[in-house]
Amino acid sequence: MSQVLDTPPPTDTGAPAPTGAPASAETPTETPAQLAARHGLTVSGARPSLGAYVRQLWARRHFITAFATAKLTAQYSQAKLGQIWQIANPLLNAAVYYFIFGVLMGTKHGVPDYVPFLVTGVFVWTFTQSSIMAGTRAISGSLGLVRALHFPRASLPVSYCLQQLQQLLFSMAALAVILLAFGVPVTLSWLLIVPALALQFVFNAGVAMVMARIGAKTPDISQLMPFVLRTWMYASGVMFSIDRILANRDLPYAVHLLLEYNPAALYIDLMRFALIDSFEGGQLPHHVWAVAVGWALLAGVGGFIYFWKAEETYGRG
Template sequence: MPETAVADAATGVSPRELARRHGLTSSGRLLGPVEYSRQLWGYRHFIGAHARAKTASALGTTNLGTLWQVLTPAINALVYYIIFGVVIGTGGGMKNFIPYLCIGVFVFGFTQTTVSQGMNAITSNLGLIRALHFPRASLPLSVALVEIRNFITAMGVLVVIVLISGEPITLEWLLILPIMLLQMLFNMGMALGGARLGSKMRDIKQLIPFIMRFWMYGSAVLYPVTRFTDHLQGWKLHLVEANPMLVFIELYRHALMEDIQLAGSPRLLWTEAIIWAAVISVGGFLYFWRGEKGYGRG
């Protein structure tokens, strides 16, 4: 023990005060949110490596490998178009329904996959959690990073579909970048919150497919948003139009397409998107952080 510590002990200073004076902290102490954020930043290379490993393990055993990152959203869009655009005819004679539908499918799929994978971020990595010391938020964040990379690839496919459909390239296409940033923040918060919820209430994972399907139907993914204005009024319409996924999808459609009716004015949609991104990203982070010491126990 340093001589200064011995001297302090001899004068009757409390152990807590001794620890504070000499920079000692409890090994089981929950870091504050700011300090925890700094620790996460220090583990950014670990998060990136873990995300790359997850991608390699998921696609490395297939013959087409990373090409599935392009094929999966394209096939999904084709299936939905055949069922809802051709067979059921949900487009209602809408001009250029193919890119309208594809934007909804691609954008919703980005959040849907992030949430579904985020729910398993803790429970599927219990061995890693119990073997190594690292900020547990690294796991849901690596899940979100994997899906961000996949979505960037999928956006290349979506842009090709939009161009083939005849939509012109305009300056509004530049809005895609800030929209993506807001949705990425939203998805990270959803992955963090879902990871803690999935680790504590494991049965909820069985409900996720039903919840996501209901959410998709309420986000005007498969049909024009005018269906809501035709059948809903008052607070019910306002509630549906405030749906965060509807807001993000409408912003993408506004950026990539011309002459379409939106669920609200662009200014309102941007305001709602910023609020949702801020509330969910911060709220999800704080919710996950509060449970940091309990992950992997039991």
């Protein structure tokens, strides 16, 4: 005779479940995000808000300055002439350009104070060129630092631009000697160097941050940039006067605008206007200071935001 055993149904005694017992299917559970928020946890390496990022960058200002100075000091540490190359390099470039463009191609004719004109253009252009090239490699060339330490990554392209500004200030001492040697007097307009360089620095830093983000994902861009920058240099009036070129050629109006309001050409002309008394205001585009400020704000603010948006991606992958 078979016997059927019935298991009695569980009875609810009203006693609480023991501690550590698994919750029933009907009991709601917290998501990982809710649990992290309740305990005040944040994602490691997450992008901060724009305001917080600016404050972090300002808090690292001493690091940025020290890093730029150290890079500048180490740049020619292996050379026998040492820091003399900081002045010799742009001077040698100016000498080559003078021979090729000034003598062989005759661009010096009709340009008063051509040597000061040329040297000023070379020095100021080198500031922009070197800042952008350094910015292109700012992240991809510093992956060890980026992966080892937590800091706002914008510190790197800004510090490289500051390094190039320090380099330019060394060159400006040689430029002053050249100006005086060619009879260019010291005038109050030399004070305009300060706002002109400040605007150019903001512009350079903004473009450097754009290139730093692109270079972080596409390192090969650093191989292309020398060709782009060389083309830009020829369109910036470093070796010749843009207004004389435009006056002697029947070019479309769009080309006139591109050449006159080219940001690199604007900052070069502002420095020439400040330093060389024969370079008059009539050779500058209309509203030149307003346009120079506009370029600085567009590149500086736009480049900073563009770089910040990818903050959490640098050094990964």
